[in-house]
Amino acid sequence: MSKLERLIIAVMFALLAAGVTLAAAQAQTPQPPQPTNSITGDSCVACHKDIYDTWQGGAHGQSLTDPVFAEAWNAQGKPGACLVCHATGYDPATGELKAEGVVCTACHSPIPTNHPTDNMPIDASPNLCGRCHSDPRFVTENWKLSAHYQRSMTCSVCHDPHSAGMKSVAGAINTRADASDLCANCHKGVMQNFPTSKHAEAGVTCVNCHLGFNVGTTDITDFVSAHKAPDHSFVPTLATCNKCHANQMHAPGESVAAAAIAIEESGGTPTPLPTPVATPIPLVTSQPAPVSPAGFAGLAGLLGLAVGMVLSPWLERLYRRMNTGRMNTTGRKK
Amino acid sequence: MSNPKVDRRDFLKITAIGVTALAGAQVIRRAEASEPTPSGGRQWAMVVDQSLCNGCGYCVMACRAHNDVSPEITWNPVLEAGQVGDKKIYLPRPCMQCSQAPCVDVCPVKASYYRPDGIVMIDYDRCIGCRYCEVACPYGARAFNWKAFTEQNPAVPEWGQPEVARRPRGVVEKCAFCYQRIDRGLALGMTPGVDPDATPACVVVCPVGARFFGDLNDPGSNVSKLLKARTSYRLRADMGTGPRVYYLSATEENA
Amino acid sequence: MKIRPKLSKLSPWLAWLIGLGVVIAAGVGAGLIVFWKGLWITHLTDLIPWGLWITIDLSSIAVSAGAFSLCAAVYLLGLKRFQPVARTATFIGLIGYSMALLTLLMDIGRPDRFWYAVVYWNKHSLLWEVTMCVTLYLTVLVLESLPIFAQFEWLKMRWPKLAEKMSHVHHYAPYLAVIGLGLSMLHQSSLGAVYGVLKARPFWYRPDISVLFIISAVAGGMALTVFASMLSARLTRRASVDDGLLDRVAYFIGWTLVLYLYFRFWDALSMTYTYQPGRTEGLQLLTQGPLSFNFWVGEILLGIVTPMILLLYRPTRTSQLWRMVALALVVGGVVAYRWDTNISGLMIVLSYLPGEPTVEYAHYVPSLIEILSGAGVVAFGLLAFSLGVRYLKVVNHSLTVEEHENRKVEAKKPAPA
Secondary structure, X not given: OOHHHHHHHHHHHHHHHHHHHHHHHHHHOOOOOOOOXXXXXXXXXXXXXXXXXXXXXXXXXXXXXXXXXXXXXXXXXXXXXXXXXXXXXXXOOOOEOOEEOOOHHHHOOOOOOOOXXXXXXXXXXXXXXXXXXXXXXXXXXXXXXXXXXXXXXXXXXXXXXOOOEEOOOOOOOOOHHHHHHHHHHHOHHHHHHHHHOHHHHOOOOHHHHHOOOOOOOOOHXXXXXXXXXXXXXXXXXXXXXXXXXXXHOOOOOOOHHXXXXXXXXXXXXXXXXXXXXXXXXOOEEOOOOOOOHHHHHHXXXXXXXXXXXXXXXXXXXXXXHXXXXXXXXXXXXX | OOOHHHHHHHHHHHHHHHHHHHHHHHHHHXXXXXXXXXXXXXXEEEEEEOOOOOOOOHHHHHHHHHOOOOOOOOOOOEEEEEEXXXXXXXXXXXXXXXXXXXXXXXXXXXXXEEOOOOOEEEOOOOOOOOOHHHHHOOOOOOEEOOOOOOOOOOOOOOOOOOXXXXXXXXXXEOOOOOHHHHHHHHHOOOOEOOEHHHOOHHHHHOOOOOEXXXXXXXXXXXXXXHHHHOXXXXXXXXXXXXXXXXXXXXXXXXX | OOOOOHHHHOOHHHHHHHHHHHHHHHHHHHHHHHHHHXXXXXXXXXXXXXXXXXXXXXXXXXXXXXXXXXXXXXXXXXXXXXHHHHHHHHHHHXXXXXXXXXXXXXXXXXXXXXXXXXXXXXXXXXXXXXXXXXXXXXXXHHHHHHHHHOOOXXXXXXXXXXXXXXXXXXXXXXXXXXXXXXXXXHHHHHHHHHHHOOOOOOOOOOOOHHHHHHHHHHHHHHHHHHHHHHHHHHXXXXXXXXXXXXXXXXXXXXXXXXXXXXXXXXHXXXXXXXXXXXHXXXXXXXXXXXXXXXXXXXHHHHHHHHHHHHHHOHXXXXXXXXXXXXXXXXXXXXXHHHHHHHHHHHHEEEOXXXXXXXXXXXXXXXXXXXXXHHHHHHHHHHHHHHHHHHHOOOOEHHHHHHHHHHHHHHHHOOOOO
C-alpha cells in the first residue's frame, strides 16, 4: 500500500486513541457546573453572608460611597487617580471600572472556575494590602522598620481585611481600647507588669505610645484623616515622650520641646533589628498537578499514529482477505 | 566411570540452595529494625505547651542563631495547627528524637545513631548524603544541604557566635536538642531544663515560657511533673516511632 | 589536491559513535557542573530528594537482571544451550551496574565518601545491604566478564597468556553463577524493600513491593538482553544470533509478564479498599492523577499487557519486528514502573499534625542538568555495548558453541604416548 494510505490509517488510529483517552481522562475529572463568575460581590454573598455584611459596613465596602470621600472627590472633579484604590479594576486608559468600592475580587482574584472545590486565592502578605495602602502618605515605610514586619507578621494579624477595622479579641468591641487588647494577646509578659505602672494609672494604653494616638482621645478621625495612618513602626521615639513630658525634658537655653524635636529629626533612627530571612518552603499544593485530558489525548494520539503506521499493511491484507474470500497469494512475507 | 557433569550439577544445586537459604536467613535477621535506645540513665524529653505558644517564632530564630543553621533550612519550624475558639494554635516541631527512629534504621553508613541519653545524632563526617533518612522521616525533620552555606549567617547576631560547626554541602542535618549545651552544662554541674545555659536554645528563648525540657527518668524534673499533671500527646504516635517531644493541648479553657 | 571534509565517508558506525560522543560529552559536562556547584542546581528538594537519577539507577540495575537469571538458568538449571545469551546478558549486566554506580556518584551529596558504605556498616539498613550486594555483584560480574574481554583481538595478540587465563575463568562460571544468583536475589528485591519498609510513606509500605521489583527486573533484564542481541544482529554482521534460542527466552519473558501482571493486579486492587491517608492518594495519583498516563498506558497497557500477548502468541513472537517491539515495550514498562513508584510516594506529603493526617502534593520536574547527565550515562551504556558487539563479539551465538566444541575435542584427544 502506498505511504499515503498508511498515513491515513495511522491518523485514524491516532484519532481513535486520542478520543478514547480524552473520554477516559475527562470522565475522571467531571466538570462541575460553572459559577456565574460575576464579580460584583453579589454572587459571593449567597454563601458568605457574614463576611459580606461585615464588609459592607466597613471602610472597604464604603470606599466609594463614604460621604467624606464623595464630597472631596466630586470637589476635585472626580479624578480617575482616586479610583485606582477606591474602586476595583479601574482601567485608566478607558475610564471603566469593574466594581464600585473595594469588592471581593479586589483581593480574591482570579476566581477559580470550580469554586468552592478550589479555595479562593488570597495573598496574605502585606504586599496585597500595600497595593493601595503603601501610598507614601500612609507612612507605611515605618511598618517595614517594625519588629512585627521583620517577624513576618502580616497586616491581617491585627486588621480585619473585610471590615477594614481592627480585629477584636474575643469579647471586646471594635474600639480603640480594643487595639491595645490585641497587643496584650501576644505580649503577655509586658501586661503582667504594665497595669501597675504609673503610665497605666494615668490611662495610657499601648496605642498611645506605640502607635502615636493621643492619650485620652477616643475619636480616631482626628488622627487618621484622609490618607494618614498612625506610625506602624511601633517604636516610640523621643517625640512620643515629648507629647506629654515636653516640659519635663531638659535642654540648656532653648525651648525644650523644640530642642527635643530637633534631636529627634536629626537622625534618631530606631535600632535596626536583625533581619530574619523567610524560610522558603518547598512548594506543596493541596491538590496534585491537574490532569490535562488534552495532553494525555495528544500523547495517545502520537502512540496511535505509530501503531497505525505499523499495523496498516496487515490490516489491508486482512481486509482484502475478508472481501475476496481467497488467500492473497501476492501478499508479501512479513 | 561416573558422569562428572551430573555430580557437579547436583553439588552446585545443593550449594545454591544452601547459600540462598543462608543468605535469606541473614537478611531476615539483619533486616529487623534496630533496637530502641537503652532506657537507663537520663532520657531527655521536651514538652511544648500549646496553650501558651503564640507563634512568635523566636524559638526558630534562636535555634538558627545557636546552631548556625542556614536561612534556607529550619530545624524547628512553627506550624499553624488549627484554632481553638478565636485563638490560633501553633505547633513548634523540633526533631522528635524518636526512640525507634526510622532515620537511624535506614542510614547505610550509620551516620545517624542513638546517644545513650536518647538524642539521635548525625555524624556529619560520615554522612554520604544519600537522603534516605530524609525520605524515611515521618516528620520531615531532616534537611539536606543542597548548597554550601559559606556566607555570613544573617541570623547570628553580632554579639554572639554559634556553638556548633557549620555543616558542609552534601550532608543532612537536623535538630539535636542542643546537645552541645546539655553536655557543657552537665560538665559544669548544671541541670538541663532548669539552668538556661544547659538547656536547648529554643526552650530558653521562648518569651511566653511555652517550652520545657528535662529528664523523663527523673520524677522531679519539670517535664515529668508536667506530663503527670496534664494530658499530653505526641505526633503520629500510632506509627510507633516513640517521639520524645510531648505537646500539651490548648483547650477552650486554657487557650 | 582538493581538501574536502570526508562527510561522504561517514559510515553509520562512525556517525553513531559521534552522536554518542556528543551526548556523553554533554553528560560529563553536566556531571562536572553538579560536582562543582552542588545539588541545588537540580530540581530535587527536601520533599522530593530522589528523582530522575535514582530512576535511572534503579532501571539500570533492573535491566541488568538478565545476567543473573540467564546465568542461573545455564549453570544451575543445566540449560547449557542458552550460554551464548547468558554471555550477552553478563556483559549488559556489567554495563548496567556501572551505569548505576555513575548515576549514584552524582546523586549522593558527598561523592568523595562513596566508599563509606563498604567500610562503615549498618546491617539494619536495606540501602547498606543494596550497596554491599551491588559492590560484590559487580565484582562477580567483572569476573564473569573476563572471558568476554579475553576475546579482544588486540589483547589476544599482545598478552596471549593473560587472555588465556582470563578465558579460563569460564571454568568457574557455575560458582560465580551461584554467588551471583544469591546476591542478585537479595539486592533486586531489597531495592524494592528500600521503599517498602518506610512506614512514613503509606503508599510504599507493603511487603509485596520487593516481589514486584524482582519480577519486573527479571522480565526487563532478559528483555533487554534479547532485544539488544536482535538489534545488533540486524545492524552488523559481527553479531550473529540463533533465533531459536531467543525465541525460547522471549517465551519465558512472556510468562514472567503474566506473573508480574498477577502480582501487580492484586497489589493495586488491594490498595483500593478503605481509605488510608497517603496510600489512597498515592493510588489516585497513579490511576487518575498526573501519573495516570504513565501508569495505564506506559506500565500496564504497553509495558505488560501488550508485550505479554505479543510474546505468548506464536505468530507475533516468531516475527522479528513484533518480538523486538514487545521486548522494547517491556524495558520501557520496567523503567516506567520505577519512575512511578519513586515519584508517587514522594509526591504525597502526609501531614504529621494531630488529627486525621491530611495529604498535600509536592511537585518535581527533572532539570536540564539532570536530564543531560542522565542521558550521558545512558549514552555511555550504549557506547559500551556497541564497542562490545564490535570488538568483543558479545553478541555471537556461534562463537561460544565453537568454543565448547573446541573444548570437547581437546578433551577427547588421546594422551601423548
